[in-house]
Amino acid sequence: MTIGLTHYLVLATILFVIGLMGVIRRxxxxxxFFSTEILLNAVNIAFAAISKYYADMxxxxxxxxxxxxxxxxxxxxxxxxxxxxKRNGTIDLNSLQEMKG
Amino acid sequence: MEAIAFYLFSILTIVMFSIVVFSKNALYSMSALxxxxxxxSGFFFLLDADFLGVVQIIVYTGAxxxxxxxxxxxxxxxxxxxxKFQSETITKVLWISAGVLLxxxxxAPFVGGHLALDTPLSSEILDGANNPQAxxxxxxxxxxxxxxxxxxxxLVAMVSGIILVGKKMDKSITxxxxxxxxxxxxxxxxxxxx
Numbered sequence: 250m251t252i253g254l255t256h257y258l259v260l261a262t263i264l265f266v267i268g269l270m271g272v273i274r275r276x277x278x279x280x281x282f283f284s285t286e287i288l289l290n291a292v293n294i295a296f297a298a299i300s301k302y303y304a305d306m307x308x309x310x311x312x313x314x315x316x317x318x319x320x321x322x323x324x325x326x327x328x329x330x331x332x333x334x335k336r337n338g339t340i341d342l343n344s345l346q347e348m349k350g
Numbered sequence: 351m352e353a354i355a356f357y358l359f360s361i362l363t364i365v366m367f368s369i370v371v372f373s374k375n376a377l378y379s380m381s382a383l384x385x386x387x388x389x390x391s392g393f394f395f396l397l398d399a400d401f402l403g404v405v406q407i408i409v410y411t412g413a414x415x416x417x418x419x420x421x422x423x424x425x426x427x428x429x430x431x432x433x434k435f436q437s438e439t440i441t442k443v444l445w446i447s448a449g450v451l452l453x454x455x456x457x458a459p460f461v462g463g464h465l466a467l468d469t470p471l472s473s474e475i476l477d478g479a480n481n482p483q484a485x486x487x488x489x490x491x492x493x494x495x496x497x498x499x500x501x502x503x504x505l506v507a508m509v510s511g512i513i514l515v516g517k518k519m520d521k522s523i524t525x526x527x528x529x530x531x532x533x534x535x536x537x538x539x540x541x542x543x544x
Contacts, residue, residue, distance in 0.1 A: 251469065252356045255460045257397070260360045262456050264367060266449035271371035273441050273448075276433045279376055279418075279425065283383050286414070287367050290390050293406075295456075301397045302470045306488045309399050310496075313489070316409050317500040321507030323414050327421040328514030334424055341433070 257298030264291035276342040278330055282323070289319045352396060359392045374430045380422065384415045401482040 268291060271284030293312045300308025330340055337344050366386035373379045387410040394403030489497055 252352050253469075255457065256356065257393075258456050258460070259453070260356075260363075260393075262449070262453050263360075263364060266445065266452060267364065267367045267371055269448055269452075270441075270445040273445050274371070277376070277431045279422070280370075280379055280431065282418075283370050283379055286383060286410075287370065287386070290387065290410075293402075294390060294393050297394055297397045297399045297402055300399065304470060306484060309402050309485060310488060310493050312399075312402055313405065313485075314496060314500055316405060317504060320409055320414055321504050323417055324507040324511035325514070327417060328511045331421060331424050331515050340425060 254298055254302040258295055261291045261295035261298070264294065267291075278333070278340040278342055281342065282326055282330070285322070286319065289315055355392070355396055359389055359396070363389045363393075376422065376425070376431055380415065380418055383418075384411050387411045387415065399481060401485045 265288055268284045268287030271287065272281060275281055275284060293315055296308040296312045296315070298308075300306060300312075333344075334340050363386050366382045366389060369382035370379045370386065373382065388407060390410075391403040391406040394400070394406055
């Protein structure tokens with residue numbers, strides 16, 4: 250039994266849906282960041298698989314840039330998160346609603 | 351052989367990421383996420399993207415997860431995360447429908463049979479051992495401008511991270527600040543009374 254491109258794409262979709270579930274469900278900001286990492290990793294797998302099965306390096310390059318973006322996102326996002334925790338003492342998503350509209 | 355590795359890695363990755371999403375303890379989530387990142391690098395090695403796999407291990411499990419681990423020192427991570435989930439049924443309907451839709455979008459062209467590839471197109475640049483060389487050639491010719499932009503972006507992110515977190519690093523952030531705030535407000539009250 251050979252593993253085709255479809256297998257990898259289905260796997261990437263499953264992982265993406267797990268991450269999506271986290272983004273929709275969790276309200277803790279730190280766990281939302283974790284879910285975002287899962288989303289980015291799922292897309293990376295799809296890019297690498299397409300890069301192999303179509304014999305084109307472009308997919309891998311996109312994966313590299315996604316990894317770079319994820320790393321900088323973590324640096325900035327975690328900094329903002331620490332600032333928010335310093336100010337409010339909580340990192341719950343509902344604490345961001347300051348305007349009681 | 352490839353099939354065994356693929357299914358093993360996919361089952362383990364799915365389990366790990368499910369733990370990340372469903373665990374109540376942030377520390378367990380982080381450990382499971384680190385394990386999942388390493389398992390994902392297994393897929394990259396399977397896909398002959400050796401350099402990408404190494405970068406995945408170094409950047410994600412080495413840098414990003416370490417950053418999260420350091421960041422989590424600021425938060426109470428031993429306690430269970432208290433979350434108020436709003437209407438579970440709506441979220442369930444949302445993510446299940448989103449998942450089915452996404453699966454249809456991604457697999458529809460392949461079920462149609464026009465794009466399905468069971469065996470990779472042959473190419474010597476995608477050989478596993480030559481992969482780092484091929485990556486270097488493509489990265490420093492075709493994608494040089496993007497590469498430099500990414501470098502500048504990482505520099506900006508580093509500076510902003512230092513500035514955001516490093517400010518007032520000499521003060522304790524949780525207990526002392528609340529005490530100071532209390533003292534300040536009391537002082538203001540006293541002044542106002544005068």
